[in-house]
Each structure stands twice: as C-alpha cells, then as structure tokens.
Amino acid sequence: MILLAVDTSGPVCGVALMENGHVRYEGMVKNKMTHSENLMPMVEEAFEKTGLSVDDVDVFSVVVGPGSFTGVRLGVSAVKALCHVGGKKAVAVDALEATAEGVRYFDGVICPIQDARAGQVYGACFEGNTMKRLLDDAPVKVEEFCQQVKQLGKKALFVGDGTLVHREKIESLMQEDCVFAPAQMNYLRPAAVAQLGWQRQDEAVDYLTLAPMYLRAPQAERQRNLVEKGHE
Incomplete structure (x- = not known):
C-alpha cells in the first residue's frame, strides 16, 4: 500500500x-x-x-x-x-492535528497554534500520548485561548508557527504552566x-x-x- x-x-x-x-x-x-x-x-x-x-x-x-x-x-x-x-x-x-502529531509523546496538553493575524490564532488542544482532542479547531484571541488551556489544568506544550509570533504574550499569560516545542518542530x-x-x-x-x-x-x-x- x-x-x-x-x-x-x-x-x-x-x-x-x-x-x-x-x-x-x-x-x-x-x-x-x-x-x-x-x-x-x-x-x-x-x-x-x-x-x-x-x-x-x-x-x-x-x-x-x-x-x-x-x-x-x-x-x-x-x-x-x-x-x-x-x-x-x-x-x-x-x-493543527498534524502539527500536534509531531510532539504527541509530551506528558500533558499539546496546543498547536497558527497565526491568524489581528491578534488571533487558529488553535486546538490534544491530550499527549493518546492524541484525544480536548479543544476543537477555532480562530480565537490569544488571551482567550490561553484561558481555555489553563482550564484544562495540565502543563501545556505550545507548538506551531503561531508560537513564533505570539510567544511573549503566551509566556506572560501562561507563566510556568507552559513550555514550547523546539523550533524545528513548529513547521508541519x-x-x-x-x-x-x-x-x-x-x-x-x-x-x-x-x-x-x-x-x-x-x-x-x-x-x-x-x-x-x-x-x-
């Protein structure tokens, strides 16, 4: 095949x-x-x-x-x-799911994001290892997305080209509750x-x-x- x-x-x-x-x-x-x-x-x-x-x-x-x-x-x-x-x-x-697939073995929540301009991202969330979907794909303000991620109550891994644009804001909003994927993993x-x-x-x-x-x-x-x- x-x-x-x-x-x-x-x-x-x-x-x-x-x-x-x-x-x-x-x-x-x-x-x-x-x-x-x-x-x-x-x-x-x-x-x-x-x-x-x-x-x-x-x-x-x-x-x-x-x-x-x-x-x-x-x-x-x-x-x-x-x-x-x-x-x-x-x-x-x-x-977004394919982007998350590249880091699927993270022990926590995987948050793939793409820059959608105007202060928004296309974002979703998946459970590490199982890849169970936790948040559906949606265009959303960075602040709102981070709030949704926080409510999941687990360490979050942000990945995708959206992190190149919004990393500072995400760090200020999530603080110690998040980490970022290596740069080479941000491209699908x-x-x-x-x-x-x-x-x-x-x-x-x-x-x-x-x-x-x-x-x-x-x-x-x-x-x-x-x-x-x-x-x-």
Missing part, C-alpha cells in the same frame, strides 16, 4: 511518500518560490527517488486547513488532480500528514468531494461584507 501526502497550508511546502506504513520520502521547502512553483517538482522528485509513479499510489492525504486560504486551495486542487489520474481516493488531514511535517492519512484510510473520500476546511471566511470576503454593511 502506497500513500502520497501533500501540505501547502503554511509557510513550508511539504510532500511525503509512505509505503506499507514506512516513510520512503519526505521533502520540505521554504524558499522565495511559491508553493505552486515548488509542489509538483517535489512530487516528481518523490517518485523519482523511490522509483514509483502516480499510478502506484493507492491513496492520497492532504491538509485541508486551517491555514493560508490560497495554500490550502492549492494543495487540495493538486491532490484532486492526482487522484483523477487513477480514480483514487484521498484522506483530509487537519493541519509532511510525514505526519502521511501518518494520519495512513491511520485513517477508511475515511478516504472520493476526490470530487474533497474540499478545504475554512474556520472563517477568506479576508476578501470579510472585507466585502464590511463594505456592504457600511452601505446599509
């Missing part, structure tokens, strides 16, 4: 190829090129280095959000196109996207039904709504 995983939801473009539960290829790129320029060459490299082709892939997994609206759409569209080649199915993967690993996809093959859907998961409307839509309200 072969699975190809794709993530373009954040600042890093990632591709992983898994065969029978083992990662055979993992690539991550963060450079001046756009994800649209990087993604397909990375997919081709994955096949070239493993001696496989798109025809060999049995199922795909892709991050459907939360994250960059443009990035999420790109990844979903690319995987739908790859699925179309052989009529394959795909597993939708949550970006495509191997984690592959692992979650592998575990949930029974949740694979027809590629035609695969869609981005938006926690709030894209900025252009929000601005349009504000303009329309202003004219009322």
Whole structure:
C-alpha cells in the first residue's frame, strides 16, 4: 500500500511518500518560490527517488486547513488532480492535528497554534500520548485561548508557527504552566500528514468531494461584507 501526502497550508511546502506504513520520502521547502512553483517538482522528485509513479499510489492525504486560504486551495486542487489520474481516493488531514502529531509523546496538553493575524490564532488542544482532542479547531484571541488551556489544568506544550509570533504574550499569560516545542518542530511535517492519512484510510473520500476546511471566511470576503454593511 502506497500513500502520497501533500501540505501547502503554511509557510513550508511539504510532500511525503509512505509505503506499507514506512516513510520512503519526505521533502520540505521554504524558499522565495511559491508553493505552486515548488509542489509538483517535489512530487516528481518523490517518485523519482523511490522509483514509483502516480499510478502506484493507492491513496492520497492532504491538509485541508486551517491555514493560508490560497495554500490550502492549492494543495487540495493538486491532490484532486492526482487522484483523477487513477480514480483514487484521498484522506483530509487537519493541519493543527498534524502539527500536534509531531510532539504527541509530551506528558500533558499539546496546543498547536497558527497565526491568524489581528491578534488571533487558529488553535486546538490534544491530550499527549493518546492524541484525544480536548479543544476543537477555532480562530480565537490569544488571551482567550490561553484561558481555555489553563482550564484544562495540565502543563501545556505550545507548538506551531503561531508560537513564533505570539510567544511573549503566551509566556506572560501562561507563566510556568507552559513550555514550547523546539523550533524545528513548529513547521508541519509532511510525514505526519502521511501518518494520519495512513491511520485513517477508511475515511478516504472520493476526490470530487474533497474540499478545504475554512474556520472563517477568506479576508476578501470579510472585507466585502464590511463594505456592504457600511452601505446599509
């Protein structure tokens, strides 16, 4: 069984190829090129280095959000196109859960966060080791999120690119109740996207039904709504 995983939801473009539960290829790129320029060459490299082709892939997994609206759409569209080649199915993967997966053995609460701008983060919480979900994905003010985490009553590990922006505020709010993941763990690993996809093959859907998961409307839509309200 072969699975190809794709993530373009954040600042890093990632591709992983898994065969029978083992990662055979993992690539991550963060450079001046756009994800649209990087993604397909990375997919081709994955096949070239493993001696496989798109025809060999049995199922795909892709991050459907939360994250960059443009990035999420790109990844979903690319995987739908790859699925179309052989009529394959795909597993939708949550970006925050995949980020937490990289530090799953923390003894406490795992809090993956992404910067959502305007003083907000996309955040969620999982129980370490079991990965039981404790807080659903949501766009929330940093202060409110930290209060929710405190109410869980356990040491919290913050991880994700949101920590790069909000670390000082989180430290002041959480004080000794939190720690931070090593810097290299803050970017979502495509191997984690592959692992979650592998575990949930029974949740694979027809590629035609695969869609981005938006926690709030894209900025252009929000601005349009504000303009329309202003004219009322």
